[in-house]
Amino acid sequence: MNADDPLARHALNNLLGKMMGAAELALMDVEAPGVRAELELIVRLAKEAALLVAASATPRSDRPGP
Amino acid sequence: MTRNILIVDDDTDLLRQMWTALSREGFNAVVACDGDAGLRLLRSRTRDLVVTDIIMPNREGLETIIQIKQEWPDTKILAISGGMRTAPAEFLKLALLLGADEVLPKPFSLSELSMHVKGLLRDAGEVAQA
Numbered sequence: 001m002n003a004d005d006p007l008a009r010h011a012l013n014n015l016l017g018k019m020m021g022a023a024e025l026a027l028m029d030v031e032a033p034g035v036r037a038e039l040e041l042i043v044r045l046a047k048e049a050a051l052l053v054a055a056s057a058t059p060r061s062d063r064p065g066p
Numbered sequence: 067m068t069r070n071i072l073i074v075d076d077d078t079d080l081l082r083q084m085w086t087a088l089s090r091e092g093f094n095a096v097v098a099c100d101g102d103a104g105l106r107l108l109r110s111r112t113r114d115l116v117v118t119d120i121i122m123p124n125r126e127g128l129e130t131i132i133q134i135k136q137e138w139p140d141t142k143i144l145a146i147s148g149g150m151r152t153a154p155a156e157f158l159k160l161a162l163l164l165g166a167d168e169v170l171p172k173p174f175s176l177s178e179l180s181m182h183v184k185g186l187l188r189d190a191g192e193v194a195q196a
Contacts, residue, residue: 013148014077017173021083024176028090043175050173 012053020046069187070111071095074104074130075119075146084117087176088183101125105133112138115186117179120147120157128157128164135165142186146179148172 023042030036071093075081081097088095096113098104102124104116116134120127131143145161148171158169167189170182 010148013173014080017148018077018079018083020173020175021080021087025083025086046173047175 006057009053009057013050016046016050016053020050068092068094069115070113071183072098072104072107072113072116073118074098074101074116074122074127076100076122077119083176084179087180091180091184093183101127101130101133104130108134108138108141113141114190115142115144115183117144117146117183120145120161128160131161131164131166140190142167142190144182144186145169146172146174 020043023039023046027036027039027043030039071088073081073084073088073095074097075084076099078099081099085095085097096107098107100122101118104118105125107113108116118127118130122130125133127145127147131145134141134143143161143166145158145166146169147157147161155171158166158171161169167186168182170179
């Protein structure tokens with residue numbers, strides 16, 4: 001996949017949004033602390049991945065180095 | 067009082083997730099998979115708020131927003147988009163120009179969605195009471 005491709009970024013964003021949503025909905029029904037921690041991790045990682053996808057839309061010259 | 071919400075998106079997984087989250091928050095939510103179906107639902111019963119995607123088959127979101135603001139100017143609109151060939155921000159800027167009250171770029175968390183929906187309905191309630 002080419003992260004510079006807007007269609008690929010769009011597809012990735014859609015997947016990340018639904019992963020986040022699935023974990024959030026599961027969190028509404030789960031009380032076990034261990035499972036909740038893993039679901040919360042999924043939400044956090046999906047948010048971090050979304051930030052990486054957004055950064056890949058930034059022109060290379062504007063991206064933080066190296 | 068239960069607030070009525072219409073959610074329009076052609077992504078059925080996301081549609082189900084948004085419906086589940088907003089229904090669990092106590093909203094009376096209905097769903098449509100494109101702008102045409104959404105407008106048909108609005109004509110059968112007006113809604114306090116519409117959450118609409120931008121890029122959809124049949125009637126896409128920007129056209130849907132224009133139509134909603136013409137026929138139901140008091141209905142609040144939250145536009146959501148992940149963009150396509152352009153950045154989502156470009157579509158969402160257009161959505162604001164055309165009458166959307168707020169925008170939310172994809173991907174978003176369901177808690178963010180809920181926060182935006184509650185904020186818009188709170189503002190609408192304050193205006194109605196003024």
